[in-house]
Amino acid sequence: MVHTMKSVVSSGTGLNMTCDDSVAILGGPPAFDDWLHVGRPNMPDRQVFMRRMDEVWDSGRLTNLGPMSCEFERRVAEISGRKHCIATCNATVGLELAIDALGMRGDVIVPSFTFIATVHALWRQGIRPVFCDIDPKTHCLDVNAVRGAITSRTTGILGVSLWGNTSAGQELFALARERGLKLLFDSAHAFACGDAGIPAMNDAEVFSFHATKCIQAFEGGAIITDDDDLARRLRLMINFGFDGEDRVEHLGTNGKMSEPAAAMGLTSLEALDRIIGHNRWNFEAYIDGIEGIPGLSLMRYNTNQRHNFQYVVTELDEERAGLTRDELVAALRLENVMARRYFCPGAHRMRPYAQLFPQAGLSLPVTEAVSKRVMILPTGMSISTADVTRLTSRIASILARGPQVRAALKECRDDRLPEFFGGKGSF
Ligand SMILES: Cc1ncc(COP(=O)(O)O)c(C=O)c1O
Structure with a gap:
């Protein structure tokens, strides 16, 4: 009623x-x-998902880069207009791996107005997040503020395509190239957003296929890139560095997407x-x-x-x-x-960053104001x-x-x- x-x-x-x-x-x-x-x-077609699960069951292949996750990668790359897609167990691990594979070290510029995973992905690898303010219209990094925050310690920019906004991409890409910086996008919100037909305006992007996202795989993520060498290394890194049956060629972790997750992801993609x-x-x-x-x-x-x-x-x-x-x-x-009050407070006011960088808020007036006003419906x-x-x-x-x-x-x-x-x- x-x-x-x-x-x-x-x-x-x-x-x-x-x-x-x-x-x-x-x-x-x-x-x-x-x-x-x-x-x-967003629940997709139940029967289609169940049929896929029967296939997974019958094949006895539950994970380890099976046919479902390979097909999921192919579809995500196609929809995104990128050469490579590496499916991952979630976006957070995808971000950590992409940050590492891109060689980001020292300081990386990042917005504070984001989900905390963006910043944790840097700090957990010993990288200092340099919080930068956002554009009040898009809630994404303010390119002029980024320009002003670059120092000799900066190795990269970790932008966030918040709410699916990809508009700052081109300007940030030009700035990153001008200053010799790596540019990675946390595009957890931005699957099927922006222009698919144009060359990549970044070194890599990471999507989330968490249950709350537009397309979901229970838990899941993907890194997309046009860079062949980066893609090759990321493929090793999601699988402990294995290259072949018992040859380890790279430092790595377990970042693989499982077959049931890919089965849900594929079914969800069909409902896009x-x-x-x-x-x-x-x-x-x-x-x-x-x-x-x-x-x-x-x-x-x-x-x-x-x-x-x-x-x-x-x-x-x-x-x-x-x-x-x-x-x-x-x-x-x-x-x-x-x-929901996403994202309140900004990451710079959460642990451990509030203690580590107590003055950060002074250079984040838009973040401070916006985080008091935003309500997601x-x-x-x-x-x-x-x-x-x-x-x-x-x-x-x-x-x-x-x-x-x-x-x-x-x-x-x-x-x-x-x-x-x-x-x-x-x-
Ligand atoms: C902006 C942003 N980045 C990263 C993540 C983490 O994604 P996942 O849950 O797939 O690890 C989220 C999740 O909501 C997010 O909103």
């Missing part, structure tokens, strides 16, 4: 918005009976157009629903390029909205909606455009009742409230 009573209320800013009448934090029924949350897996189409419909519904909500803005994507629309990125301007981002996220938990195959309309309408209602919502949140002891708001975050 869902609750959809609607009315038009004044937002107090002269704008009228379509709102639900009720708000859960003020005692109304929640907007959703079942949890709506960011990152619910359907998933992106669905996300796109939801995105259009978000555009309609968010338009006119004072203080809430939606990041728009460059529609001249491919995009997977897997992330619905909003920013809340506290002054205009009348509530903070954290208050809105908390009020939504009572509607059974798990919106749910999308994907499990969410319909009707859900999106209901959700945006409920957000409008919550914001229209800002002062009452703020007062009610102060008294609220519900376990569903997020930990950062004194709750248990249980759902």
Whole structure:
């Protein structure tokens, strides 16, 4: 059962918005009976996956670079327009291996506004992350800030194609080439984004096929590159350095993708157009629903390029909205909606970096501001455009009742409230 009573209320800013009448934090029924949350897996065709699993079972080949993972690599390379794809057990190991194989050492420039894995992948290999600020429009590295951060110790740039944004690639590539630096992209979010037809604007890129991503392989990742020698070394490195039955030619680890993971990955890839189409419909519904909500803005994507629309990125301007981002996220938990504060705080404020680089925030004003404003809203195959309309309408209602919502949140002891708001975050 869902609750959809609607009315038009004044937002107090002269704008009228379509709102639900009720708000859960003020005692109304929640907007959703079942949890709506960011990152619910896009499940592909069950029968097709089961047939593939039968094949894996019958072949007795569960891992070790079997036919499923080889086929998965071929498809990912083709869709990305790159010469080589090396499938990995996840993106984090893929990043660590690519960083090492590219010879990054000393200092590497990286955004702080990213998932912590990007930075850990450097520090775990003894590389000092030099945190650099981001462009407020794309949330990706600010090329001018990168230019200013390069020193004689810098060996590379680890960019992040955050939310699938690939626009800074060309400029960063020119800068990296000019200064003799390696350029790697953490493209965990960016599978099937950007221009596939043009030459690579980086030395390598790493995708994530984690369950929360557009395409998923339970857990999985892939490194793509046009560089033959880099690809050859990475192939050795994901398999302990083995080159043949018992000959080890390189330092390596176990970074292989298993056959069941590749079976899921291949089945998920077959649904790519359907998933992106669905996300796109939801995105259009978000555009309609968010338009006119004072203080809430939606990041728009460059529609001249491919995009997977897997992330619905909003920013809340506290002054205009009348509530903070954290208050809105908390009020939504009572509607059974798990919106997320990605990435808050920035990596430079997390351990061990906060202790190691206590002054880092001074050169990251955009990161500091954006991490207080961003709220990611749910999308994907499990969410319909009707859900999106209901959700945006409920957000409008919550914001229209800002002062009452703020007062009610102060008294609220519900376990569903997020930990950062004194709750248990249980759902
Ligand atoms: C930007 C970014 N980088 C790296 C990762 C790590 O990916 P994986 O879970 O596949 O290791 C994630 C995961 O969400 C991510 O969002």
